[in-house]
Amino acid sequence: MRPIKFRAWDKELKEMEYDVQDNTDYETDMFPDMLHSKRYVVMQFTGLKDKNGKEIYEGDIVRHGIFGNKVVCWHEWKGAWYVSPTTDPSTVDKDYFIDRQDDNFCEIIGNIYENPALLTPTREQDESQEKKPEDLK
Numbered sequence: 849m850r851p852i853k854f855r856a857w858d859k860e861l862k863e864m865e866y867d868v869q870d871n872t873d874y875e876t877d878m879f880p881d882m883l884h885s886k887r888y889v890v891m892q893f894t895g896l897k898d899k900n901g902k903e904i905y906e907g908d909i910v911r912h913g914i915f916g917n918k919v920v921c922w923h924e925w926k927g928a929w930y931v932s933p934t935t936d937p938s939t940v941d942k943d944y945f946i947d948r949q950d951d952n953f954c955e956i957i958g959n960i961y962e963n964p965a966l967l968t969p970t971r972e973q974d975e976s977q978e979k980k981p982e983d984l985k
Contacts, residue, residue, distance in 0.1 A: 850895030856888040857961045898954045909966045913953035
């Protein structure tokens with residue numbers, strides 16, 4: 849069973865805070881207050897780890913060995929984590945759902961708040977990340 853953990857992006861201080869479900873050291877008194885605050889963006893731990901053993905959270909940008917740089921998102925009606933080229937939920941049909949089988953393929957390279965440019969690869973990165981069918985065997 850995975851631990852239920854959260855982190856939060858503090859929009860004012862421009863920093864990521866971890867394990868916010870346990871702390872009361874923030875401007876808000878309790879975790880539920882943080883959930884409804886305009887100051888914080890709360891993100892959940894997926895229960896998954898990347899190939900280096902680092903915990904993957906909603907909003908992380910991962911480099912997937914097959915699909916390139918993607919953001920980790922929650923799909924509400926399918927009840928699953930997926931990776932997407934954007935944070936736009938309307939793109940879900942083109943996305944890839946992730947699970948423990950992806951542990952060896954994903955590596956966290958940043959998140960959408962501290963490293964948004966990682967989701968807009970250059971043309972050279974696009975070409976270098978394209979996989980040929982023979983590479984996938």
